[in-house]
Amino acid sequence: MTLNRREFLAALSAAAAAGVGVVAAPGAFAQSPTTTATSPYKRLLILVELKGANDGLNTFVPYADPAYYALRPTLGIKRDQVLQLNDKFGLHPALDLLMPMWAKGELAAVTGLGYPQPNLSHFRSIEIWDTASNANDYLAEGWLARAFATVAPPKSFVADGIAVGGGDLGPLANGSRALSIASTEAFVRQAKLADPHGRASNKALQHILRLEGEAQSAALNIDPKVTLKTEFPTHAFGQQVKTAMQVVAASPGVAALRVGLGSFDTHQGQPGTQQTLLKQLAEGINAIRQASLELGRWQDTAIVTYCEFGRRAKENQSNGTDHGTANTQFVIGGGVKGGLYGSHPSLTQLSGDGNLLFTTDYRALYSTLLTQWWGFSGAQSEKVLAGKYAPLSLFS
Amino acid sequence: MSTRRQNTTLIATLGWLLICIVALLLAASVATAQTARDDSPMGFDDARHLLNRTSFAAQTADIENYARLTRAEAVDRLLAETRRHAAYPAPAWTAKYERVYRPDMTQEQRMQANRRELIERGLEIRTWWVAEMLSTPTPLTEKMTLFWHNHFATSQQKVRSAQLMYRQNVLLRSYALGNFGALLREISKDPAMLVYLDGAQNRKGAPNENFARELMELFTLGEGQYNEADIKEVARAFTGWSLEPETGEFRFRRGIHDDGEKTVFGARGRLNGDDIVTLLLRQPGTGEFIVGKLWQEFVSPELSPAAVKRLAALWRDSNYEIKPLMRAMLLSDDFWSPANRASLVKSPVDLVIGSLRQFRFSVEDPAPFAIILRQLGQDLFGPPNVKGWPGGEAWLNTTTLLARKGFLNRLFRADEMLKPTLAAGDDMAGKQDMVAQPAAALIDRDMMGERRQRAQTRLAVRGGAADRLPPFGVSNQLRGQYFFNADEWFRQMRAAMQGGRGGDDDKIVRTLLAGPPVQAPREVPHTLAGLRTVALDPMYQLK
Numbered sequence: 001m002t003l004n005r006r007e008f009l010a011a012l013s014a015a016a017a018a019g020v021g022v023v024a025a026p027g028a029f030a031q032s033p034t035t036t037a038t039s040p041y042k043r044l045l046i047l048v049e050l051k052g053a054n055d056g057l058n059t060f061v062p063y064a065d066p067a068y069y070a071l072r073p074t075l076g077i078k079r080d081q082v083l084q085l086n087d088k089f090g091l092h093p094a095l096d097l098l099m100p101m102w103a104k105g106e107l108a109a110v111t112g113l114g115y116p117q118p119n120l121s122h123f124r125s126i127e128i129w130d131t132a133s134n135a136n137d138y139l140a141e142g143w144l145a146r147a148f149a150t151v152a153p154p155k156s157f158v159a160d161g162i163a164v165g166g167g168d169l170g171p172l173a174n175g176s177r178a179l180s181i182a183s184t185e186a187f188v189r190q191a192k193l194a195d196p197h198g199r200a201s202n203k204a205l206q207h208i209l210r211l212e213g214e215a216q217s218a219a220l221n222i223d224p225k226v227t228l229k230t231e232f233p234t235h236a237f238g239q240q241v242k243t244a245m246q247v248v249a250a251s252p253g254v255a256a257l258r259v260g261l262g263s264f265d266t267h268q269g270q271p272g273t274q275q276t277l278l279k280q281l282a283e284g285i286n287a288i289r290q291a292s293l294e295l296g297r298w299q300d301t302a303i304v305t306y307c308e309f310g311r312r313a314k315e316n317q318s319n320g321t322d323h324g325t326a327n328t329q330f331v332i333g334g335g336v337k338g339g340l341y342g343s344h345p346s347l348t349q350l351s352g353d354g355n356l357l358f359t360t361d362y363r364a365l366y367s368t369l370l371t372q373w374w375g376f377s378g379a380q381s382e383k384v385l386a387g388k389y390a391p392l393s394l395f396s
Numbered sequence: 397m398s399t400r401r402q403n404t405t406l407i408a409t410l411g412w413l414l415i416c417i418v419a420l421l422l423a424a425s426v427a428t429a430q431t432a433r434d435d436s437p438m439g440f441d442d443a444r445h446l447l448n449r450t451s452f453a454a455q456t457a458d459i460e461n462y463a464r465l466t467r468a469e470a471v472d473r474l475l476a477e478t479r480r481h482a483a484y485p486a487p488a489w490t491a492k493y494e495r496v497y498r499p500d501m502t503q504e505q506r507m508q509a510n511r512r513e514l515i516e517r518g519l520e521i522r523t524w525w526v527a528e529m530l531s532t533p534t535p536l537t538e539k540m541t542l543f544w545h546n547h548f549a550t551s552q553q554k555v556r557s558a559q560l561m562y563r564q565n566v567l568l569r570s571y572a573l574g575n576f577g578a579l580l581r582e583i584s585k586d587p588a589m590l591v592y593l594d595g596a597q598n599r600k601g602a603p604n605e606n607f608a609r610e611l612m613e614l615f616t617l618g619e620g621q622y623n624e625a626d627i628k629e630v631a632r633a634f635t636g637w638s639l640e641p642e643t644g645e646f647r648f649r650r651g652i653h654d655d656g657e658k659t660v661f662g663a664r665g666r667l668n669g670d671d672i673v674t675l676l677l678r679q680p681g682t683g684e685f686i687v688g689k690l691w692q693e694f695v696s697p698e699l700s701p702a703a704v705k706r707l708a709a710l711w712r713d714s715n716y717e718i719k720p721l722m723r724a725m726l727l728s729d730d731f732w733s734p735a736n737r738a739s740l741v742k743s744p745v746d747l748v749i750g751s752l753r754q755f756r757f758s759v760e761d762p763a764p765f766a767i768i769l770r771q772l773g774q775d776l777f778g779p780p781n782v783k784g785w786p787g788g789e790a791w792l793n794t795t796t797l798l799a800r801k802g803f804l805n806r807l808f809r810a811d812e813m814l815k816p817t818l819a820a821g822d823d824m825a826g827k828q829d830m831v832a833q834p835a836a837a838l839i840d841r842d843m844m845g846e847r848r849q850r851a852q853t854r855l856a857v858r859g860g861a862a863d864r865l866p867p868f869g870v871s872n873q874l875r876g877q878y879f880f881n882a883d884e885w886f887r888q889m890r891a892a893m894q895g896g897r898g899g900d901d902d903k904i905v906r907t908l909l910a911g912p913p914v915q916a917p918r919e920v921p922h923t924l925a926g927l928r929t930v931a932l933d934p935m936y937q938l939k
Contacts, residue, residue, distance in 0.1 A: 052781070120627075121609070123783050124619050166773065166795035168786065180793035186842035190798035193805055193932060198914035200934075204697070204741050205914060207789050208797065208934040215794045236846035263554075263781065267594045267606045317602030318594055323609070353624055 040374040041153045041255040043300045043335070046244065046288060048281070049170065050307040051262025053122065055274060055321050057313065059095070060109050060328035064088045067347035075270055075315040085109070089340065094278035097286045098332070105338035106289075107330060108394050110365055112342040114326035114358025118309060122265070122323070125308035130170045132363055132385050143366055144256050145175035146384045151376060153177075158221040158251035159214070163258045164240045170258055179218050183239075184246045191219030218251075226250035230291040233283040237261040241284040245291035259284070264307065268318040281305075285332060298334035302373055302395075304365070305329045313347060314354055325351070326358035329365065335373075337396045364389040437464045441906065445737055446726065448910060448939050449694055450474055451535035453750030456907045457892040471726045475719050478537045480570045484528040485866045487520045490562045493644040510556055515851045517558030520865060522766035522776050523856075525565065527868045529749045530762060540572035540718070541565065542745060543693055545776075547686070548583050548615060549784035550592040552777045553848075560588040560644055561777050576686070576716040580615065581673050585646040587639050593782065596639045600654035603631040610782050616676045618685040622661075629658040634669040677716065683708035687721070694725060696736040697788050703730055738911035738938045741791050744772035746939060747800060751807060751931065754908070756888075758879040762868055763856040764835040771843045772799050792937065799840060801932055806838050807831070808880075808928035829924045830881040838878075886922045909935045 058075065062068045063082040082090030083099055089109070091098060101107040117135040119125045128135060132143035141149075148160040159179040161172040172178035181187045196213030200206040226249050232242035240259040247254060261280055266273050285303055292298040310327030326345050345356035368391040370376040370384060382388050438446075443462035447454030454462075462470050501509065529538045545568055552561045564586050571579035583589055584607075590596040593607035608631035612622045636653025639646065658667045661675050676682055687708045688699055707728075711721045730736060742750065748765055751757075759765070769776060773796045779785055792800075808831065836857040844850045859876045886904075893903050901919045908930050912918075916933040920926040930936060 120624065121613050121619050122781070123613075163793070166793065167780070168790060169793065180795040182795045182799075183842045186802075186840055187795070187798060189842070190802040190840075193801040194798065195915060195932075198934065200914070201911065202739055204739055204789060204938055205934055207741075208792060208937055209914070211792060211794050211797045212934070215798055218794070234847070239846075265781075267604055268597050316597075316604055317599065318597035318604050320594075320597075320604075322605050353628075 039154045040151065040376075041157070041253065043302070043373055044248065044254070044297065045256040045369060045373065046301065046303045047171065047256065047258045048285070048303060048305045049126075049258065049260035049262075050264050050277075050281070050305055051260050052265030053125075053307045053309050053311060053323065054264040054277075054305075054327070055266060055270065055311040056111075056327040056329075057310065058270070058274060059092050059278065060111060061090050061092065062088060062344060062347065063090050065347055071314045071347060073315070074319065075321070085340070089344070092274070092278050094275045095282045097282035098330075101285075101289065101332055102338060106334060106336050107332050107338050108336050108341055109328055109330055109339075110341045110360065110392065110394075111328040111344045112326050112356075112359030113329055113362045113365060114309070114356070114360075115362055116358075118325040118355070118358070120309065120323040120325075122308055126170075129306055129308055129362060130173070132171075132366055140173075141175045142169065142171035142173040143384060144171040145173060145178070147370060147374075147376070148176045148255065150380050150384050151374070153255040154253065157253040157255065158218050158247065159254055161256040161258065162244070162247055162254055164244045164247075165236075165260060167260065172256065172258065177214065179214060181243060181247065184222055184243055184250065185224055187215070188219045188222055188224045191215045194219070221251050222247065223250045228291050228294055230287060230294050232287045232291075233280065235280050235283075237280045237284045238287060241287050241291075245288060245295075248297065249291070249295055266311070266320045267316065267322060268320040270315075270320040289332075292334070300335065302331060302333040302336060302369070304331050304369065306362075306365075310356060312354055313350055313356055324355050326356040331365075331394050335395050337394055341392045341394065360392075361389055363387065364392060367391045368394050434468065435466055438467050438470060439463050440903070442467065442732065443470065444906065445732070445910070446470055446474075448750075449731075449740075450539065450726070452529065452539075452746060453754035454907075455754060455756070455892070456889050456903070459907060460892060460894050467727060467732070471723055474536055474726075475573065475723060477534045478540070478573045478719075479534055480537075480572075480574070482528045482566070482569060483533070484524065484531055484868075486524055486562065487517070487865055489517065490521075490559060493559055493642075511848070513558060514552065514556060514848055515855060516864075518552055518777065518848075519763060519766065519852050519855055521552075521558050521562050521565070522769075523761075523763040523865060524562075525776050526749070526762040526766045526769070527865070529745065530752055530759060530765075531868075535753075537569065537572055541569040542776075543690070544568040544572060544579065546779060546784035546787070547689065548586075548589065549779040549782050550586075550588050550777075551779055551781075555588045555591045557588070557591070557644070558777075560591065563644075564588040565777075571718075573718045573722065576711075576718055577673070577677050580677070581670065583615070584611070584634070584669050584673060585637060587644050587646060590637060590639055590646070595634060595637050598631060598635050598637065599652040600632075600635045603628065603635060603654075605631045607631070607634060611672075612676070614783055616682040616685065617679060618681060621679070621681045621685075626660055629660045629667075630672050632656070632658055633660070633667045633672045637669050677712075680708065680712070683711045683716070687711060687725075690721070690725060692788060693740075694722075695728070695731050696733075696739050697741075698739075700730055703728060738909075738935065740939050741787075741789055742937055742939050743785070743787065743791055744769050744774035744796075744800075745776075747937070748772065748803070751804065752878075755880055755885055755927070757807075759835060760868065760878070761835060761859055761876050763859070764839055767839050767853050767856045768803055770845065770849065771840055772796055772803065797937070799843060800937065802840055803838060804931040804936070805928065808924050808931060829883055830879070831924065832877055832879040834876050835878040836876065880924075882922070882924045882927060885927075905930065909933065910938050911935050 058077055061077045061082050063079050069076045077092055081093045083093060083096060084090040098107055119135055130142050131139040133139045144161055153160045160176040161178045163169045163172055163180045166180050166182040169178050194212040194216040196209050196216060200209050228245060228249055232238045244257045244259055264277055288303055292301045306329055310324045311321035312324040316322050342360040345359055351357055363385050367381045367385055367389040370381040371391050372395045440459060440463045443459045447459060447462060532538050550564060555561055567582055567586060593610055594604045595607040598604040605627050608627050613619050632654045636649045638649045655666050663675055684704055687704050691699060691704055707724055710724055714720045748769055774785060844853055889904055904920055905918055914934045916929045920930055
């Protein structure tokens with residue numbers, strides 16, 4: 001039996017993979033043979049990370065509670081500036097672009113999200129949220145990576161998930177077919193240089209060859225000529241959103257996208273910073289909505305915000321807020337049942353260190369997305385999240 | 397027997413063969429390592445390994461020089477040559493502290509002035525540091541300065557003063573291989589840090605916990621080695637560590653310092669910030685945390701807990717002097733172990749500065765390279781957050797790996813070259829395999845970033861920093877250009893080589909790559925295209 005060079009290389013790679021633990025080839029991912037049409041992943045999840053921890057109390061404002069103004073004598077959003085959602089809560093005025101979505105019943109606010117024994121380090125706490133772990137468990141895989149290992153997205157998708165903006169992979173890390181893309185134009189053009197062939201003799205090379213393979217195959221699935229009519233904001237978040245929606249428009253599909261903006265770490269001078277960032281957030285979300293409507297995907301799109309923690313209930317004396325615990329997040333989309341979910345933590349009964357006591361485990365939000373949005377079974381969701389978390393009925 | 401079955405058997409056989417070969421190779425390299433006596437010259441590959449880990453890609457001539465030394469002699473020489481000051485002259489405005497916020501300015505004028513400073517001076521200090529890295533005779537000094545910049549991560553984006561960022565850089569360099577305890581003390585009073593982590597806002601009765609938390613989580617002990625109560629006490633101890641607005645210097649404000657009793661790590665008393673630094677230096681966790689980070693920067697991505705503990709103990713015993721620690725680490729068996737060679741991912745600085753230095757590119761204006769570093773994920777003076785750049789494999793994702801390859805591809809693109817503006821009649825012109833084009837052409841225009849970054853990129857493209865900085869580079873005729881002559885480079889390489897095993901080509905590849913090429917041929921054609929092939933090899937990403 002003779003082998004040509006290509007067969008020999010293939011055999012060598014396989015041998016290497018078996019014996020020494022190496023090599024990546026594009027498309028060599030274990031997948032179930034689901035097609036796009038029947039896949040639960042025809043419903044798209046867009047995660048928005050509010051980097052540095054957004055101050056939830058000044059975002060989703062309990063304006064009718066005198067305790068709020070007692071805790072926030074200077075920072076509190078004045079009652080007459082709050083965009084009222086009901087007689088108790090309202091939005092920060094910079095979020096006015098979200099109000100039409102609220103009126104249409106497309107915006108849900110989930111409040112009181114947190115976890116037991118909260119960790120107040122940015123880096124550890126975002127790791128907890130990204131990996132859906134307990135405060136004291138250290139997990140390597142992102143929660144979406146575990147979800148995709150449990151129910152695989154279609155092989156035809158450009159990737160399981162994409163982290164837009166070129167940063168870390170967060171909830172997609174370690175295990176999923178995840179890409180990082182900063183600009184679709186640059187990605188497709190530069191991917192011509194990607195070459196996954198060869199033998200990796202150590203972990204770092206293995207990582208590189210895997211990336212080369214993923215970039216090469218993904219670039220074949222993105223048509224840079226497809227463009228959207230929607231206009232996107234010119235700020236960095238707007239451009240991330242543009243890249244995200246271009247991937248949706250120009251590829252065979254993707255299950256989850258992660259975008260981010262920040263820094264919301266407002267220990268000092270909070271009002272100006274948060275105003276600017278929340279305005280950008282609302283403009284970005286509005287652009288996602290426009291683009292999704294243009295693509296006929298709004299019913300199938302869910303935008304979910306998240307961050308490592310909320311901020312301290314009482315303002316500090318630097319015109320800012322320190323690290324805190326429980327927080328409010330938004331879920332927005334055409335298929336969302338708008339409204340308020342969860343119960344708002346008390347502003348008078350705080351923890352010993354002056355923090356809000358969470359009322360809903362953040363993993364309940366994840367289990368909602370897994371079971372209600374993507375149709376995972378209860379058992380599958382439990383496997384992904386290593387525990388049972390009663391889902392909220394966020395989707396119609 | 398079916399074909400499939402035959403293939404399986406073949407694969408299994410090949411697999412075993414491969415394992416045997418690897419085992420043999422490992423055995424051979426262990427044997428070599430054992431026979432290399434401590435008092436014998438270390439040879440080309442060891443010298444290459446040492447220099448590439450401690451500098452920005454070594455040139456053949458340097459490798460050949462170091463190859464004649466023993467490992468200990470080489471490490472001692474590297475450490476002895478380090479400096480405390482930058483050689484490249486800093487922008488003139490760094491000499492005098494000027495507040496951007498002047499009291500007579502309107503709000504709008506202040507914002508405008510501030511924006512302009514962030515863009516213009518921000519580009520100038522980035523360009524200045526790139527110029528220093530490109531020209532320094534002691535790259536290890538810059539590598540360590542960068543290590544501390546990443547450790548005590550501070551970003552101009554929040555500090556909003558290029559002047560304070562520059563001063564912090566000067567501080568980091570002066571202690572880069574000095575005493576860590578002294579550096580930690582100085583950093584706790586560093587104006588840029590006081591702004592970045594809100595220390596300047598930390599007052600008696602109104603503590604701001606930001607610095608206290610990161611001091612313990614990121615600068616000394618590491619996460620999980622303290623509790624929330626410690627953070628509150630430490631924040632109190634640092635109240636009053638403040639700034640003098642007229643000079644931008646540290647000032648202790650007694651009036652807002654909380655001098656009440658505090659308890660930290662079992663010590664009780666009227667503790668202040670200096671006391672806290674002393675207490676933190678007594679905790680074994682401090683040395684172990686930082687040695688672990690140095691290990692992953694210089695030795696291996698895999699921590700060896702026993703080695704780290706041993707080095708940390710040695711470090712504490714030497715009163716946190718950095719040179720003895722570095723000496724012990726660079727002379728450890730782990731550093732030289734064959735398994736740890738080519739195991740580290742180059743940082744963007746390693747890749748960009750290393751390529752320009754290794755190939756002796758002539759660069760007239762380094763500003764575009766500061767922008768390219770940002771596109772590759774390492775914006776100098778602008779780490780992503782207080783934890784710094786995650787580093788290691790995290791340097792590479794599909795975005796940054798492709799951006800690296802795009803940069804390297806353009807760097808060696810002879811076919812796109814503009815005809816060089818070399819003096820007419822120069823006998824090099826037109827004949828040889830060379831690149832001479834505006835360095836700005838290396839910037840990927842599709843990766844511009846946010847608004848301030850876009851403005852800075854446009855300024856770099858226009859040569860805006862070069863006008864205000866001391867001249868850099870060799871030739872005013874190459875205004876804004878970079879220049880590389882492959883023929884000349886290969887000629888110099890051959891001249892520098894001193895025989896040894898393998899032919900010239902083998903040694904060229906061994907100079908350029910930390911291990912065997914994955915895709916490139918071992919015999920590199922002596923052309924720009926040949927070098928491009930080597931630079932695009934995955935092995936080129938490693939050190």
